[in-house]
Amino acid sequence: MAAPELAPRDNGAPDYKKYLHPAMARNYGRWRDHALVRPGVYKHIAEDGEELYTVRAGSPRMLSVNKIREICDVADRFCEGHLRFTTRNNIEFLLTNADDVEPLIDAIENQLKMPVGGTGHSISNIIHTQGWLHCNLPGTDASGAVKAIMDVLFEEFRTDNLPQRLKLSSSCCQINCGAHADISVILQHHHPPKPDYERITQCELPKVVGICPVAAIRPAKKKGRDSVEVVEEKCMYCGACHGQCPGLEIRDADTDTLAIWVGGKSANTRSGPSFMRLATFGLPNNPPRWPEVSDAVRRIVDAWKDGAQPFERVGEWIERIGWKNFFDATGFEFTKYHIDSYRFARTTFNTSSQARR
Amino acid sequence: MSDFPDTPLLDQLEDGPWPSFVTDLKRLAQTKAAVGQLLGQLEKSYGNRWNYWTGTVLNLKGYGGGVLARYSDIGEEFPQVAQFHTVRVIEPPGYVYSTDALRELCDISEEHSSGILQLHGMTGDILMLGSDNESTHAAGEALMNKGWDIGGSGGAMRTLSCCIGPARCEMSCYDTLGLTKFLTDTFISELHRPEFPYKFKFKLSGCANDCANSMMRSDMPIIGTWRDNIKIDQDEVTRFAKVHGEQFVSDNVAGRCPTRCISYGGGVLEIDDDNCVHCMHCINVMHSALRPGDDRGVTLLIGGKRSLKIGDMFSSLLVPFMKMNTQEDWDELVALVRRIWEFWTEYALEHERVGEFIDRISMTSFLDGIGLEADPRMVSEPRANSYIKFEEYSTGRMHGEPHKKPNVVDREVIGPEGDG
Numbered sequence: 001m002a003a004p005e006l007a008p009r010d011n012g013a014p015d016y017k018k019y020l021h022p023a024m025a026r027n028y029g030r031w032r033d034h035a036l037v038r039p040g041v042y043k044h045i046a047e048d049g050e051e052l053y054t055v056r057a058g059s060p061r062m063l064s065v066n067k068i069r070e071i072c073d074v075a076d077r078f079c080e081g082h083l084r085f086t087t088r089n090n091i092e093f094l095l096t097n098a099d100d101v102e103p104l105i106d107a108i109e110n111q112l113k114m115p116v117g118g119t120g121h122s123i124s125n126i127i128h129t130q131g132w133l134h135c136n137l138p139g140t141d142a143s144g145a146v147k148a149i150m151d152v153l154f155e156e157f158r159t160d161n162l163p164q165r166l167k168l169s170s171s172c173c174q175i176n177c178g179a180h181a182d183i184s185v186i187l188q189h190h191h192p193p194k195p196d197y198e199r200i201t202q203c204e205l206p207k208v209v210g211i212c213p214v215a216a217i218r219p220a221k222k223k224g225r226d227s228v229e230v231v232e233e234k235c236m237y238c239g240a241c242h243g244q245c246p247g248l249e250i251r252d253a254d255t256d257t258l259a260i261w262v263g264g265k266s267a268n269t270r271s272g273p274s275f276m277r278l279a280t281f282g283l284p285n286n287p288p289r290w291p292e293v294s295d296a297v298r299r300i301v302d303a304w305k306d307g308a309q310p311f312e313r314v315g316e317w318i319e320r321i322g323w324k325n326f327f328d329a330t331g332f333e334f335t336k337y338h339i340d341s342y343r344f345a346r347t348t349f350n351t352s353s354q355a356r357r
Numbered sequence: 358m359s360d361f362p363d364t365p366l367l368d369q370l371e372d373g374p375w376p377s378f379v380t381d382l383k384r385l386a387q388t389k390a391a392v393g394q395l396l397g398q399l400e401k402s403y404g405n406r407w408n409y410w411t412g413t414v415l416n417l418k419g420y421g422g423g424v425l426a427r428y429s430d431i432g433e434e435f436p437q438v439a440q441f442h443t444v445r446v447i448e449p450p451g452y453v454y455s456t457d458a459l460r461e462l463c464d465i466s467e468e469h470s471s472g473i474l475q476l477h478g479m480t481g482d483i484l485m486l487g488s489d490n491e492s493t494h495a496a497g498e499a500l501m502n503k504g505w506d507i508g509g510s511g512g513a514m515r516t517l518s519c520c521i522g523p524a525r526c527e528m529s530c531y532d533t534l535g536l537t538k539f540l541t542d543t544f545i546s547e548l549h550r551p552e553f554p555y556k557f558k559f560k561l562s563g564c565a566n567d568c569a570n571s572m573m574r575s576d577m578p579i580i581g582t583w584r585d586n587i588k589i590d591q592d593e594v595t596r597f598a599k600v601h602g603e604q605f606v607s608d609n610v611a612g613r614c615p616t617r618c619i620s621y622g623g624g625v626l627e628i629d630d631d632n633c634v635h636c637m638h639c640i641n642v643m644h645s646a647l648r649p650g651d652d653r654g655v656t657l658l659i660g661g662k663r664s665l666k667i668g669d670m671f672s673s674l675l676v677p678f679m680k681m682n683t684q685e686d687w688d689e690l691v692a693l694v695r696r697i698w699e700f701w702t703e704y705a706l707e708h709e710r711v712g713e714f715i716d717r718i719s720m721t722s723f724l725d726g727i728g729l730e731a732d733p734r735m736v737s738e739p740r741a742n743s744y745i746k747f748e749e750y751s752t753g754r755m756h757g758e759p760h761k762k763p764n765v766v767d768r769e770v771i772g773p774e775g776d777g
Contacts, residue, residue, distance in 0.1 A: 007501035009419045010549065012542035013517070014449040014505065016534050019458055020524055029523035029532070033645050044525050052525065060378040062486075064385035064392075065463035065472040072456035072463075083459075084521065085452035085476050087570050094525075114376050127570075129479060132402035133395070134427060134443060134486060136412030141402065143378050144370050151373030176664035177479050180573050210707050213666040240666035244708075246411055253406040266572045268565035268580065269638045270615050273572040275669055287403040288366040310609050311642070343668055 021082035021094040023052040039160040040116035041101060053101050054092050057114040058125050058150065058157055061089040062133070062143055070112055078104040088125045088167070090118050120160035123153045123301070126168040129177045137243055138172030139187040139256040140285050145170055148289040149185070149297055156301065163308035163317070166301065169264075173251075174239050180264030180276050182314035183300055185293055188281060190255045192235040197222045199247030208245045217241055217248075236342070258283040260296050262326075263315030274315045277323075280332040296332075303329040322356045361386060362397030366404060382473070389472045391437040391487060398435050414511075415442055415490065417497040421550040423507035424493055440489035441471070444496055445482045447506045447548075450537035451521050452477065461503055469496035479574075480558065481518025482509060511551035512708075517541050519561035520568035522581075528640060529563025530581030530653040531681040537561050539687055544694075553698070554705040554714075564649065565637040571661070571672070576711045577694070578658045578672050579681075585650035586630040587639070593646035594626045610639050654680040657690075659697070660712025670712040673720075677734040693727070700726040 017025065027046035034044045042054040063071075075083045075093055078100050084092045091114070093104055105116050118124040126149060129135065131142035149168065156162065170185040171178035178184060200208075200222075208228055209217050216234035220227055230241075230248070239250035260283070264276030279300065283292045300314070307329055308317040318326045327334045340348045361383075370379045379396070386393035398409055415426035425443040432439030449458070462483065466472050471487020478484045488496045497507060509516040517540055520526070522533030540559060541548065547557075560571030563581040571578035598606050606626070611619040618632035619639060626646070628639075635656075640647045657679060661672030676693070680686045697711065700723070705714045715723045724731060733739075748754055 006418060007498045009501065010545045011501060011504050011506035012545050013447050013538045014458070016450045016453050016524075016538060019449050019453040019455045021453070024453070024524045029529075031523070031525060031527040033527055044527070054525070058375065059476070060376050060381070061477075062378045062382075062473060062475050064381045065467050065474065066385055067381050068459055068463050068474060068476075072459050075456050081456040083454055083456070085454075087452075087481075087518070087520070087568060089476070091476075115374065127479065132408050133399055134410060134425075134441070135408070136410045136427060138408050140406070141399070144367075144403070147370050147373070147375055147377060147379075150375035154374045174664060175666075176669070178663070179479070179570050180669070207707060211666060213668075238664070238666060243665070251408070256406070264573075266567045266570045266574070267637075268567060268572070269636045269641065270613055272615070272636070273567075273671060275573070275671070285406055287406065288369045311613055311638070 019082065021052065022080060023050060023096050024082075024094070026050065027052070036120045036160070037101070039122060039158055040105070040119050042119060051096065051098070053095050053098065055095070055101065055104050055108065055116060056086070056118050057091045057093065057108045057112070057116055058118055059085075059089050059091050059114060060143065060147065061125075061128070067112075074104070074107045074112060078107070086118075086125075088118070088127050090125050115154065115158055117158040117160070121162040121164055122158075122160040123156040123162070123166045123168065125157070126150060126170060127179050127181070128170040129172045131172045135172060136246070137175065137239070139189065139251045140172050140258065141287060142170050142172050144288055145185060145290050145293065148291075149294050152294040152298055153301065162305060164311050164313050166304070166314065167264075168297070173242075174237070175243060180266060180274075182262065182264060182276075182304075183279075183297055184261040184264060184276050185297070186259055186261060187285065188257050188259045189237040189239055189250050189252070190257070191237060191250075191252055192216075192230050192232045193239070193241055193248035193250045194252075195222075195228070195230065196247045196249060197225075197227055200227050200245060201225060201247075203245035203247055208241055208248070211240050211244045213238065213240060253285075256285050257281065258285055258290070258293055260293070260300070262300060263313075263318050265313050265315050267313075270311075271316050271319065276315070278338050279326075279330070281337065299330050299332075324356050360390070361393045362400060364396050364400040367396060367400050385472050389467075391441070391471050392473065394435040394437045395441065395471070395473075395487070398429060398431065398438060401431070410441075415493060417494060417507070419549070420497075420508065422510040422513045423549065424497070425510060426493075438487070441486070442488050442490075442493045444470070444485040444488065444493060444500070445478070445480075445507055445509050445516065446485055446500060447508060447516050447541065448477055448481055448483050448518070450517070450519055450534040450541075451524055452481075452518075453521075453524065453534075462505075465496060465499045465503070469493075469499055477518075480509060480515045481560075482516040506545070508545075508548040512553045512555050513549070513551035513557075514544050514547040514553070515556055515558045516548065517559045517561065518569055520563050522561075522563040526563060527644070528566070528581075528637065528649060530583055530649055531563060531655055533561045533563045533569075533581070536579070536681065536687065536690075540691075540694075543691055547698075553702055555708045555710050557698070557711065565635055566641065572658070573661045573669060573671055574663065575661050575672070576659065577675075577697075578661060579690075580656045580658065581649075581653065581681075582635045582656045582678065583650040583653045584678050585652040587628050587633065587650060588648040589626060589628065590646050590648075591625060594643065595624055597643050597646050598624060606643075610642050613638055654678050654682075654686075657693075660710075660715050662710045662712050666708075667713055667716075670710075670716075672712070674735050675729070677732060696727045 169181035220229035259281035261276035475484035519533040560575035657676040658672035
């Protein structure tokens with residue numbers, strides 16, 4: 001059989017100019033202002049006065065071709081066949097006719113069964129990792145946990161009267177493919193990897209040794225063959241080796257738990273970007289709906305809504321009131337595990353006599 | 358369908374107001390039996406709190422990345438997902454689509470894959486889930502025949518992503534979509550063929566709001582900025598104060614400026630632009646009254662990454678301001694990136710992201726290596742420790758030896774692309 005003919009290689013990025021909504025193409029680089037018409041609806045105004053409406057809808061990120069075709073039908077009907085997605089997996093329907101905004105919202109909510117919202121000072125969609133559905137490393141699922149949490153935060157997605165926007169993320173292992181966010185849910189391992197010496201033989205041993213950030217993996221002969229061993233006292237259960245070598249299983253269905261992190265921010269506004277910090281840990285990995293996680297997230301959201309000043313993101317609110325008051329306000333216990341013990345730990349200590357009462 | 362597995366746990370994710378992927382995938386399973394088995398395996402994961410995928414490598418001819426191969430550990434039980442791979446498709450910059458383009462992806466997914474698309478992955482790419490060892494090649498060829506491209510896994514450049522930029526935002530300070538396409542196309546070989554110590558990510562945001570979420574998720578965030586004065590429309594300031602009150606302007610615009618460079622009194626708003634750090638807060642709040650200046654460009658940062666493996670790292674400032682309007686500006690950026698990659702690829706350890714590399718060799722050595730001068734804006738404060746090795750006082754230099762930089766700087770920098 002003749003070798004199959006290969007399609008062109010190195011096509012590069014799709015030509016976005018073909019995909020821009022006509023009003024975007026006409027006004028590219030010539031936008032003057034915008035307004036939030038209602039939660040979930042922006043109006044952008046070009047220099048020459050043309051107006052473009054954006055209706056934002058929450059999506060589960062994972063979509064069947066059936067669903068995408070339905071979404072396309074709606075975009076064909078109202079949006080001249082153009083739409084876009086946001087960094088946080090929302091779908092944005094674009095249109096120029098103001099009279100079509102309400103019928104479009106109706107079609108999104110009642111035909112597509114997707115909520116409109118996620119703009120301004122709301123809780124936008126969760127950016128998340130792949131989980132049990134398709135990753136090779138996860139200790140938990142993402143799509144299900146995201147669905148369960150967004151069910152609980154549904155009203156905050158559809159309205160926009162929070163102190164500031166609030167962003168969520170989740171990660172299914174401690175490699176943390178997820179992003180820093182105001183609130184983040186991350187799986188936590190509690191044991192060193194359990195070596196499977198048969199499977200380890202398939203791995204590139206120098207790479208397995210090299211990837212450990214604390215030099216806890218060293219070459220060793222096992223069962224007469226070249227292999228590795230784990231120095232358990234050094235290991236901090238990060239799972240970096242597990243990504244390199246499936247023979248070093250880091251997960252444990254009986255002991256893996258979930259932790260919640262708060263105060264992350266990517267925007268350079270005001271206080272600048274910030275890392276999220278540990279709020280609480282030891283929540284059970286409890287599919288299918290992880291109710292303990294939703295409860296903890298809800299508690300943080302409520303404390304922030306209650307205490308934050310206008311425009312304060314979660315991290316900025318905590319910065320102002322102090323961590324002691326954060327733990328008081330949320331009722332989470334501050335433990336010795338909240339004190340950093342890794343690199344840069346000292347940069348997180350209070351190196352002054354300043355202390356809240 | 359008779360062989361659709363029972364999924365009592367996943368069924369509980371069909372309740373509640375947020376759209377349910379379970380409901381959507383169950384419907385797809387009526388025409389795609391593999392999706393039913395996918396849900397069957399997922400149900401088992403939910404029951405046992407255990408994962409059943411093993412990851413390996415599968416490459417299309419001419420590519421070293423772009424496919425995430427997954428084999429089910431329980432393939433005898435779920436044979437139709439025994440091989441269930443993901444193709445990473447490069448997304449249109451700004452995530453803009455025509456419905457024709459989306460339908461084209463749907464058709465390819467339906468024909469060669471499981472009919473599941475994720476829009477989009479954490480890197481920004483389109484994920485096409487569910488092809489086997491044979492159909493992955495067919496899916497890849499079908500995609501490429503239609504002008505799509507794949508890539509971005511292993512020790513390679515990752516698919517870029519950017520904010521909506523000038524396509525729909527008055528705040529964007531450069532052409533994020535245009536530059537994303539240019540960098541993708543220019544570095545397409547680095548995206549397809551893993552030749553780096555580890556991954557390298559660009560994310561592009563038109564302003565400091567960073568809607569591309571770049572600061573700790575990319576090795577090189579490219580953030581739009583300006584260096585002249587913020588443009589103030591005092592009539593709009595007055596109108597804003599009428600609606601929200603003068604106290605609101607004092608408290609929440611002037612009062613929340615990180616450098617206190619805004620003063621507001623007698624209904625007039627003034628900005629000490631020499632002290633502005635271009636954080637965007639005041640412009641966000643009073644977007645009708647305030648706009649970025651006209652002398653626009655970008656700030657380049659370097660070294661951001663998530664936890665694996667030494668812990669999270671912020672990017673730090675590398676170039677405070679660079680024009681990004683013309684082809685020459687873009688070529689200058691490409692030349693700088695080439696210098697960074699050459700130095701990093703030459704000296705980094707296996708699996709060492711550029712931020713980790715900088716931490717190990719020092720920012721000073723890194724700047725030397727890529728030929729950039731130190732700038733006070735690169736640090737939040739100068740060093741506090743006094744243990745400094747001044748190279749001017751080294752024995753060799755005291756005896757007239759010239760300053761030697763790492764040899765990568767002396768190499769001829771690869772210029773504009775296209776001439777080999």
